[in-house]
Amino acid sequence: MAFVALWCMVSCSQKKEQVTQDDVAVIERSDGSLPAIDDERYQSEETDRQLSVEEEQEPSYDDDDDTDIDYRHEGRHPIEVRHVDDEAPAASNDLLAVRGGQRGRVLKREGYTTSYNAEWRIPNWVAWSLSRDHATGPYKRQGVSYHEDVEVAEPRATLDDYKGSHYSRGHMCPSGDNKWDAKAQDQSFLLTNMCPQDRTLNGGDWNELEMRCRRWAERYGEVYIVAGPIVSKSNPETIGRNHVVVPDKFFKVVLCTEGTPRALGFIYDNRQDHHKKMREYVVSVDEVERITGLDFFSALPDDVERRIEEHADLDKWK
Secondary structure, eight states, X not given: OHHXXXXXXXXXXXXXXXXXXXXXXXXXXXXXXXOOOOSGGGHHHHHHOOOOHHHHHOOOSOXXXXXXXXXEEEEEOOOOOOOOOOOOOOOXXXXXXXXXXXXXXXXXXXXXXXXXXXXXXXXXXXXXXXESTTSOOSOOSTTOOOBOOTTSOSSOOOHHHHTTSSEEEEESSOGGGOTTOHHHHHHTTBGGGEEEEEHHHHHTHHHHHHHHHHHHHHHHSEEEEEEEEEOOOSSOEEETTTTEEOOSEEEEEEEEOSSSOEEEEEEEESOOSSOXXXXXXXXXXXXXXXXXXXXXXXXXXXXXXXXXXXXXOGGGOO
């Protein structure tokens, strides 16, 4: 770990002059809890793992009933996919700086950092680190309400935009990764950390990946995560009076520097007709970068970054 950190310091000083005006932000620490996994190879291990009843029953998805009001916009709205002229973030050479993609306003929270897209009313990406110490905690989601982010200008996403839309308010940085701090938990429910997400996906395979990441944090000591939407249509579907954009897909990339550095990428369609094994969603980090236009883990030494981003092997993660 110390060796990797030394490489990163050298690499960062060499790359200082290469920083652009695109999104660059430092990933903050976060936390969560660890339920079960889907692949057969983990079943016997999971049988031995003793989970509390509370953790097994606690949802990490939006299970509120919002069917009382129907503000859904059935048609498509003329939202051109382009760079948003929001304030440019400060340059950073940190290990987990995120660069490129849609321009947005970078907002630093207690448990994560997000690049907010004012035109789409959703984040471009949300980034955080999850340590073993933050893999659980006393500050659970019960009693915490979803709320508007008054730090961003109107028009912005509101609670009414989601009502009757048939989409969940899908956390990008999950509530379960923020149990370590009351403020972090509260900020995880800001709508600038949410995207309209298929309800079955939100409570199903996406939730399973969130739980797996918490398991990895406990096992390896710390993992680094970036998640966000993929909007590929020039006229995307929107919901609500504020025309909150509905993503076509979602991505997540995960880095572990313990021992031999390794990374995985995941891409999920914004729907779930049936449960799939996690390995069916796995792609290389290079593939996620190609689709999103984002650059992850650029502060790693070039040879390390190239090696870990070219390949994706779930079997190397236990």
